[in-house]
Amino acid sequence: MQEYILLFISIVLVNNFILAKFLGLCPFIGVSKQRKAAIGMGGAVIFVMTMASVVSWVVYRYLLAPTDSNLFYMMMGQGKVPADFDFTFLTTVVFILVIATLVQLVEMFLMKVVPPLYDALGIYLPLITTNCAVMGVALLNIKDFGMLQNAGVSLVKTALQGFGGGVGFMLVIFLMSGIRERLDQIEVPDALKGAPIAFICAGLMALAFMGFAGLGQ
């Protein structure tokens, strides 16, 4: 249990997706002007990142990776070795399609089934397809936990990394939106108005977040 808590803390605070890994910067700068929008975007990212982590893990483990549990190997693997069914070279293409489809499905599902949630997150969902945090977490999961022997542990860690990455994203984008609402009211040199000062603030935030190093793994 402690291992999972440590993993979660390290993903949210120490290896924060925005401030330490530089993933998801476009929405971070684009949607952090108001607190309300930041919360909406953050919620949508948590949702999609968790789903995408799990789905991409299933696809990788059971369709692409050359293991005993590869479905193609199980179906037509008589007299062959798992290495004959190594489709990992398709990872990039498959993942981006899976994520794009998933975002569309989530959008349609929410629109039909949970309209209030759709109203809150709706406009942010299409933006998420090209959010590199989602694709990034899928790829990182494969790199970090994809080849763990125990499928259960691997899946839990993957889901945790997706969820934690989303929570870290929401935390930072929310803090940033608070800072930027203040920035609107103070005098900033003309040249630095808008995005430049936002980047410099993000730099200071990253510096502060470096203080968390040593908390997690």
Added chain:
Amino acid sequence: MLRELTKGLFRENPVLVLMLGLCPFLAVSVSLQNAVGMGFAATFVLICSNTIISIFGRFFPSKIRIPCFIVVIATFVSIVEMVISAWLPELNKSLGIFIPLIVVNCIILGRAEAFASRNKVIPSIFDGLGMGLGFSIALIMISFIREVLGSGQIWGITITSYFSNEGLIKPAAVMVMAPGAFVVIGLIMGFQNWRKARKLAQPIS
């Protein structure tokens, strides 16, 4: 024709002016080698995807054109990925997941949608080349600043022994870490705004 090429370099520089493709931009700008590798990879993908999409783009049904573009881009990214991991394992290691992440680089999808799908082949190639070079130049600029200040090196070679980890003055390691990247890009953008404002303020003689 030349205008398609030069607009990407400065006036519509994808990173510094349009603010697209920021993630790889900040993440790999730790050293010049990384910057050049990433620049080449992104430019190659841009030119190829622009070419293919300007030829076949009109046959894609308009409702699913974005997924079609993404598949085209992902194909070329896979090619780059395989080439780099086969011949440049060291670069592969230092760029890490940012090579497959070229797929979601907004510059490439943006050019496919905004330019290549509406123009002929030759202008699209030049557009891709210009945008790729603009991305590379900006990337090389920021990596140069970060590498010199952060590790006292250019292309992995120490400039002087005074300004190194063993010398009198130690380089500011924070520049090669995350905070340095954010501050440097903020200041570069600010500098660009300042120059633009000064140009506009000058009286026309």
